[in-house]
Amino acid sequence: MELLTTNNVWMMVCTALVFFMHLGFSLLEVGLTRQKNAINILFKNVFIICAGLLTYAIIGFNLMYPGSFIAGFIPDYFFDLFGLSAPVADGALDLAYNEGYTYWTDFLFQGMFAATAATIVSGAVAERIKLGSFMLFSVIYITIVYPIVGSWKWGGGFLDGLGFYDFAGSTLVHSVGGWAALIAVYLLGARLGKFGKDGQSHAIPGHNIPLATAGVFILWLGWFGFNGGSVLSADPSLTSITLVTTCLAAAAGGISAFVVSTIAYKNYDLTMFLNGILGGLVGITAGADLMSPLDAVLIGLVAGGVIVLGVALVEKLKLDDPVGAVAVHLACGIWGTLAVGIFGSMAGLNQLLIQLAGVGIIGAFCCITAFGILSIIKATMGLRMEEKEETEGLDAHEHGMDAYAEFGTVQER
Amino acid sequence: MKKIEAIIRKSTFDEVKKALHETEVNFFSYWDVTGVGNEKQGHVYRGVSYSTSDIQRRKISLVVSDENVHSTVETILKAAHTGSVGDGKIFVSPVEEAYRIRTKEKGTDSLS
Numbered sequence: 001m002e003l004l005t006t007n008n009v010w011m012m013v014c015t016a017l018v019f020f021m022h023l024g025f026s027l028l029e030v031g032l033t034r035q036k037n038a039i040n041i042l043f044k045n046v047f048i049i050c051a052g053l054l055t056y057a058i059i060g061f062n063l064m065y066p067g068s069f070i071a072g073f074i075p076d077y078f079f080d081l082f083g084l085s086a087p088v089a090d091g092a093l094d095l096a097y098n099e100g101y102t103y104w105t106d107f108l109f110q111g112m113f114a115a116t117a118a119t120i121v122s123g124a125v126a127e128r129i130k131l132g133s134f135m136l137f138s139v140i141y142i143t144i145v146y147p148i149v150g151s152w153k154w155g156g157g158f159l160d161g162l163g164f165y166d167f168a169g170s171t172l173v174h175s176v177g178g179w180a181a182l183i184a185v186y187l188l189g190a191r192l193g194k195f196g197k198d199g200q201s202h203a204i205p206g207h208n209i210p211l212a213t214a215g216v217f218i219l220w221l222g223w224f225g226f227n228g229g230s231v232l233s234a235d236p237s238l239t240s241i242t243l244v245t246t247c248l249a250a251a252a253g254g255i256s257a258f259v260v261s262t263i264a265y266k267n268y269d270l271t272m273f274l275n276g277i278l279g280g281l282v283g284i285t286a287g288a289d290l291m292s293p294l295d296a297v298l299i300g301l302v303a304g305g306v307i308v309l310g311v312a313l314v315e316k317l318k319l320d321d322p323v324g325a326v327a328v329h330l331a332c333g334i335w336g337t338l339a340v341g342i343f344g345s346m347a348g349l350n351q352l353l354i355q356l357a358g359v360g361i362i363g364a365f366c367c368i369t370a371f372g373i374l375s376i377i378k379a380t381m382g383l384r385m386e387e388k389e390e391t392e393g394l395d396a397h398e399h400g401m402d403a404y405a406e407f408g409t410v411q412e413r
Numbered sequence: 414m415k416k417i418e419a420i421i422r423k424s425t426f427d428e429v430k431k432a433l434h435e436t437e438v439n440f441f442s443y444w445d446v447t448g449v450g451n452e453k454q455g456h457v458y459r460g461v462s463y464s465t466s467d468i469q470r471r472k473i474s475l476v477v478s479d480e481n482v483h484s485t486v487e488t489i490l491k492a493a494h495t496g497s498v499g500d501g502k503i504f505v506s507p508v509e510e511a512y513r514i515r516t517k518e519k520g521t522d523s524l525s
Contacts, residue, residue: 201461202461202463203456203457203458203459203461203462203463204458205456205458261460264460265457265459265460266457267457269457269458269459269460271458271459272459272460311459311460312460315459315460315461324459
């Protein structure tokens, strides 16, 4: 009983830390975009956590842990698909549910992860997506796509049987969000003024770098829970090594991105440094419990380079990603997943191939579903704001509000 | 009476203000302006360089009697000077009439 209590307390603390990441995402996104769209960005982030938790309670949690599958990949749930039903024994909560935590803790911890996947998309589509279209897409994506993908590994589905490994979600959370972000950015098009007629890139600087910095530090803090809680118990040796690998990868990712971007661009760009930290965190997320401290540093160093390359590549493809979401979550998510086959206690060619297969299958599924949902939305209600609305700002047109009502005027760039 | 409008660097403002007070000019308005000019600033953001041709400056506006125009302009010219490109400009234009609102005095009496 004491062991369950200890485990459960740790899991609940981690749940709160992962919840706190939503503040991190909010601040990062609002800081890297323009003042005229601040309310809109925050609205999307607030919506995602609220809607995400509710849909996870209604259907997502059950879809992700169905207990059995049809043909190995369709969650098999003919009864009790909707709503939460805690296991009961002798009229009280059945604590034999799991040695690490109660049913409720399980639901809430996983629920916080689900919302994280959709919030990744909100940064990439910032400043030009229609609010209603985004809300519709993210509800469908978190409610259906995320849990089905999650069920294939964490819910005991075919990828789990294949030996695919994803400790805390480099693929299951970050790449799921990253693929959707990539598809969305492609279908949405770039912000007005981002690319010139001759294809030249123009800079659209964020309006509040201090908030973006605060956001990244908060996300790093949240990762203590994201990875620390994915141990699914308070096991002292596993949790402590996991926190160490997590932090070392973050630090290495930051330094690496800072050095690489300085060499490439001849200036000390804080936003690249911040993205590098996140890249390192995403990169270690697939195998944080498998890696030695040195492995973690190496994974982070590579992730930092991937960030700089990823941001440059996305730009070169004429895709507009204001916060670097595709580079951080998709590119480093894939890197982190593959790294399980290259470093740490599960390293090996066989494992690497299994990881690659998992990346490919999930990638295909996410791309197809995201493309399908977004295309339908694009053809029906439309994805994008009108030109005039985008120029004058989403806050003015979607919300009729001013984020900084007494702080001077918004630049209509 | 003449209006003197000076666009100066924000960094020289405190010196200009002090120098003006020393010449008994105690009444002027100032505000921050953005403009374009000869000074160029290079910026880089996530690998994309752009030059902000938008330059931040401060504008001072004061009205003095005709006898004081020369000394006031000299004061500002000296205090706002740094020698680098972008020190700014001073413009002098005629003023038809001036009033002090509290006492309804007009002309040069309202300027002291």
